[in-house]
């Protein structure tokens with residue numbers, strides 16, 4: 001009886017997880033941990049600066065079977081500490097909870113990269129997760145200018161609140177493409193993050209060469225100077241600036 005139900009569960013994972021690719025070893029995708037990254041296929045948003053455009057369509061390319069991903073992770077036991085579910089938007093996939101549980105049982109810590117697209121799903125997942133990297137792209141009202149999707153801001157900010165109110169380790173990060181977020185908008189955003197009591201904040205410069213929207217593949221002046229960065233940093237317990245290149 002047990003065997004039958006386990007096999008059904010494995011089948012459900014296989015049917016509902018689309019793995020688009022794997023990074024076998026990274027030190028930068030889960031702070032302080034040696035990790036592998038599973039890139040899950042599919043995202044409902046269309047950010048102008050998305051640099052993983054090949055992962056946006058759910059079944060754009062023949063992905064890696066879930067069983068192969070599991071086999072790979074079994075071989076990484078003892079070599080890495082954590083597995084990060086990234087994308088695309090990993091919470092798009094209905095099998096994510098089961099997949100996370102399976103990987104957790106293998107002894108790995110679990111990291112999640114998300115844009116906060118599905119706050120209800122995220123809320124259910126949070127008890128299984130050890131660390132979250134959440135993209136907050138802009139103030140609520142400016143979100144659709146970046147994602148192309150109405151009400152995306154409400155979803156992302158609801159996810160931010162869930163994460164901040166949980167006891168999880170997390171970072172909130174904002175990608176800067178000067179055409180989409182200027183200095184004034186960024187300072188407004190920082191004020192809103194402080195009001196939300198975000199403690200760990202990262203600003204990362206966009207690498208424009210692979211932007212989904214080819215009109216955004218231009219390098220423009222980064223809108224912040226050193227004084228701006230210092231002024232922003234003092235609002236957070238932990239702050240990091242990640243410049244491209």
Ligand code: SF4
Nearest residue numbers: 043045047050088115
């Ligand atoms: S939310 Fe992330 S994966 Fe989805 S389109 Fe935007 S940048 Fe790309």
